[in-house]
Amino acid sequence: MDEERTVEDLPGVGPATAEKLQEAGFDDLMAIAVSSPSALAEAADIGEATAIKIIAAAKKMADVGGFVTGDVIMEQRRTVSKLTTSSKALDELLGGGVESCAITEFFGEFGSGKTQITHQLCVNACRGEEDGGLDAHTVFIDTENTFRPERIIQMSMAHDLDPTEVLQKIHVARAFNSHHQMLLVEKAKEIARNNPVKLMVVDSLTAHFRAEYIGRGALADRQQKLNKHLHAILNFADLNKAAVAVTNQVAAKPDAFFGDPTRAIGGHILGHTSTFRLYLRKSKGNRRIARLIDSPNLPEGEAVITVIEDGIRD
Numbered sequence: 001m002d003e004e005r006t007v008e009d010l011p012g013v014g015p016a017t018a019e020k021l022q023e024a025g026f027d028d029l030m031a032i033a034v035s036s037p038s039a040l041a042e043a044a045d046i047g048e049a050t051a052i053k054i055i056a057a058a059k060k061m062a063d064v065g066g067f068v069t070g071d072v073i074m075e076q077r078r079t080v081s082k083l084t085t086s087s088k089a090l091d092e093l094l095g096g097g098v099e100s101c102a103i104t105e106f107f108g109e110f111g112s113g114k115t116q117i118t119h120q121l122c123v124n125a126c127r128g129e130e131d132g133g134l135d136a137h138t139v140f141i142d143t144e145n146t147f148r149p150e151r152i153i154q155m156s157m158a159h160d161l162d163p164t165e166v167l168q169k170i171h172v173a174r175a176f177n178s179h180h181q182m183l184l185v186e187k188a189k190e191i192a193r194n195n196p197v198k199l200m201v202v203d204s205l206t207a208h209f210r211a212e213y214i215g216r217g218a219l220a221d222r223q224q225k226l227n228k229h230l231h232a233i234l235n236f237a238d239l240n241k242a243a244v245a246v247t248n249q250v251a252a253k254p255d256a257f258f259g260d261p262t263r264a265i266g267g268h269i270l271g272h273t274s275t276f277r278l279y280l281r282k283s284k285g286n287r288r289i290a291r292l293i294d295s296p297n298l299p300e301g302e303a304v305i306t307v308i309e310d311g312i313r314d
């Protein structure tokens with residue numbers, strides 16, 4: 001990529017449009033190159049035809065969209081980092097931990113440990129790479145008001161970390177509805193510009209969508225919005241080489257509307273976008289069983305974890 005060129009160098013982008021794009025989070029060529037014409041048109045208050053031209057120019061300047069050979073991909077895969085879950089068994093199931101540049105979905109019934117795992121990941125993201133961390137900050141999109149600094153403090157102390165330092169590296173936003181939740185992904189891009197963010201958490205990814213789009217008639221609309229949201233999240237992961245953990249609640253028993261619990265709400269679209277899907281179910285006491293479902297390169301399998309005061313453990 002040519003480092004010298006910026007958004008202002010794009011044909012048809014004057015200072016006013018550049019500023020609007022900047023405000024909407026389209027502040028580098030790559031972000032524009034991978035955006036859709038309608039999203040760009042809306043963000044910059046321009047016509048779709050102009051947006052198409054700008055995107056085409058950005059694609060050329062940012063040099064995206066070419067084919068590469070498998071050995072190059074293998075080399076790129078070496079730069080993927082793995083974030084530990086603090087459970088050896090769960091890390092092994094995930095092929096070393098939660099992977100960067102991908103979405104890992106934790107789904108299961110209430111109390112299955114989804115939120116606890118996301119808290120553990122926030123703490124671990126602060127740790128150095130030698131400890132399975134990312135040496136980085138987290139953005140946490142909280143839709144159910146379940147982020148608990150108290151838990152972060154407990155989990156930090158268990159790993160001999162300064163709890164205040166850890167809390168200062170977690171940027172939390174409450175999402176009040178699905179629309180707000182989608183906007184927060186754009187906001188997260190701003191935070192990532194000023195801080196080394198390498199983890200995004202969305203807990204819960206689906207609760208607002210589920211509550212707002214009710215009944216079969218709303219299903220297509222819900223899937224479309226959720227799809228758009230997931231692509232924005234994947235875009236965030238790509239731009240920042242960040243790991244993403246999302247949660248998704250499902251009933252323990254099949255129900256008439258959502259069907260088989262292992263086929264989480266969000267259906268096919270979510271299934272195709274999340275790179276790793278972990279189904280969590282309750283076992284005796286503080287034990288939880290995690291099952292890996294359709295991963296691109298890992299065998300299906302199970303890991304037993306426990307949720308204790310210190311956090312997630314084997």
Ligand code: GTP
Pocket residue numbers: 108109110111112113114115116117146249286307308309310
């Ligand atoms: P929903 O958000 O309701 O769908 O559930 P969830 O899957 O997010 O569940 P969550 O991660 O909140 O797990 C809750 C469980 O974690 C509780 O039932 C407890 O067993 C356990 N837990 C939470 N906090 C603590 C704690 O401070 N100490 C211990 N020992 N266990 C805890």
Ligand code: MG
Pocket residue numbers: 114115116146203
């Ligand atoms: Mg939860």
